[in-house]
Amino acid sequence: MPVFTPSTGIFDDPRVLSEEYVPENILGRNSELESYKNALQPIMDGQPTKSILLYGKTGVGKTVSTKYLLNHLKTDVKKYRDVDLTTVWVLCENTNTSYQLAASIINSLREPENHIRPTGYPAEDMYQMMYRELDALGGHVVIVLDEVDNLQSDDKLLYELPRARANGRIENVRVTVIGISNDLKFKDNLRQKVKSSLAQQELLFPPYDANQLREILYARADQAFQDDVLSDGVIPLCAAFAAQDIGDARQALTLLREAGNIAKKEDATKVTEDHVQTAQDDLEQDLITTSVSKLTTQGKLVLAATLSLHLEDKTPARNKDVYTRYQRYASLADAEPVSQRRLRDHLGDLSMQTLLDERTRNTGRQEGRYKEYSVSIDAHSVVSHLRADGRMEPVIVDLQKRL
Numbered sequence: 187m188p189v190f191t192p193s194t195g196i197f198d199d200p201r202v203l204s205e206e207y208v209p210e211n212i213l214g215r216n217s218e219l220e221s222y223k224n225a226l227q228p229i230m231d232g233q234p235t236k237s238i239l240l241y242g243k244t245g246v247g248k249t250v251s252t253k254y255l256l257n258h259l260k261t262d263v264k265k266y267r268d269v270d271l272t273t274v275w276v277l278c279e280n281t282n283t284s285y286q287l288a289a290s291i292i293n294s295l296r297e298p299e300n301h302i303r304p305t306g307y308p309a310e311d312m313y314q315m316m317y318r319e320l321d322a323l324g325g326h327v328v329i330v331l332d333e334v335d336n337l338q339s340d341d342k343l344l345y346e347l348p349r350a351r352a353n354g355r356i357e358n359v360r361v362t363v364i365g366i367s368n369d370l371k372f373k374d375n376l377r378q379k380v381k382s383s384l385a386q387q388e389l390l391f392p393p394y395d396a397n398q399l400r401e402i403l404y405a406r407a408d409q410a411f412q413d414d415v416l417s418d419g420v421i422p423l424c425a426a427f428a429a430q431d432i433g434d435a436r437q438a439l440t441l442l443r444e445a446g447n448i449a450k451k452e453d454a455t456k457v458t459e460d461h462v463q464t465a466q467d468d469l470e471q472d473l474i475t476t477s478v479s480k481l482t483t484q485g486k487l488v489l490a491a492t493l494s495l496h497l498e499d500k501t502p503a504r505n506k507d508v509y510t511r512y513q514r515y516a517s518l519a520d521a522e523p524v525s526q527r528r529l530r531d532h533l534g535d536l537s538m539q540t541l542l543d544e545r546t547r548n549t550g551r552q553e554g555r556y557k558e559y560s561v562s563i564d565a566h567s568v569v570s571h572l573r574a575d576g577r578m579e580p581v582i583v584d585l586q587k588r589l
């Protein structure tokens with residue numbers, strides 16, 4: 187018996203479904219791309235530009251559209267106007283201060299051997315170094331600040347960078363700043379003067395609907411899979427799952443890829459809707475595992491308290507009801523309880539991570555508006571994931587009485 191046999195021919199080129207793959211065409215974003223292109227057009231025309239703040243939830247094409255337009259702009263500006271366009275892309279995930287941002291900009295313009303250490307300089311020296319570096323480039327520089335919301339608490343450069351030329355910090359180069367954020371409330375939290383500097387133009391990318399997701403998936407599937415291996419319902423089902431959730435193209439592509447992987451593992455000749463369903467269940471489990479394991483002890487206690495109410499059929503529950511149960515669980519786990527106000531933040535976080543469902547009730551005059559919470563995931567899997575934290579053991583014993 188041979189040890190190795192050829193894999194079944196499900197995929198042609200699975201890399202096409204990976205996160206790294208850059209598609210040639212952006213689908214389902216015509217009007218958004220048109221507005222974005224108009225916002226960048228002054229660069230082509232050699233006119234002063236306004237800064238751009240681009241919003242939208244995760245996976246709605248903000249990154250891919252920005253890369254697509256900047257790549258074209260770079261080529262076209264060179265061709266028609268002989269202007270050099272430099273693009274600087276800073277992922278602000280771990281960049282929380284203006285000082286770190288200046289260091290990241292400098293380093294992204296330098297060869298690795300000339301990188302500076304992002305510590306130890308007086309702040310003003312660091313900023314001056316950055317402006318000198320930018321000015322030396324000449325032409326036009328587009329600085330993309332991806333996940334710009336991380337810089338909210340130290341916003342000096344968010345204010346100054348878009349105005350650098352007007353304020354005489356640079357002379358030879360024009361700078362356009364594009365801030366990208368999936369925090370839809372980011373702008374509301376900015377100081378007025380930062381808002382008017384960073385968000386001179388705003389673009390909103392809405393979630394994809396099922397039709398748009400289907401269009402994106404069909405184009406990718408054509409290259410990713412061998413001919414005729416996808417059953418007819420597969421792409422519509424992947425699109426429907428992702429549209430029902432938050433309309434995220436990344437999620438839809440991952441689901442299609444995982445369905446293909448499952449079919450391949452089973453040595454199946456076709457990818458079916460059952461494979462999609464299994465992939466969806468697996469991904470949901472992975473999401474719960476990751477989200478629960480990343481919670482702080484307080485977050486886990488709040489989740490456990492809401493879950494125990496759920497198991498007693500007492501959800502949707504209000505903040506004050508969760509708080510009573512939470513206090514008991516905090517004491518069982520020997521943790522200092524947080525205030526009721528802080529509990530509200532934890533409930534909000536858990537809802538953002540889709541571990542809980544949040545619903546606002548409006549009862550008219552008597553009680554006004556309030557929020558209610560219920561559990562949106564499988565109780566057994568939450569309990570098994572909470573078990574990984576030894577401190578939760580007494581709480582789990584209590585929860586198990588209700589399971």
Ligand SMILES: Nc1ncnc2c1ncn2[C@@H]1O[C@H](COP(=O)(O)OP(=O)(O)OP(=O)(O)O)[C@@H](O)[C@H]1O
Nearest residue numbers: 205209212213244245246247248249250368435436
């Ligand atoms: N309109 C589209 N056409 C083709 N592929 C798309 C489109 N929109 C998104 N994608 C693909 O979906 C994935 C996520 O897209 P992208 O990274 O642009 O999302 P995003 O809005 O920047 O998300 P995040 O805020 O999480 O970074 C990528 O693999 C991208 O190639």
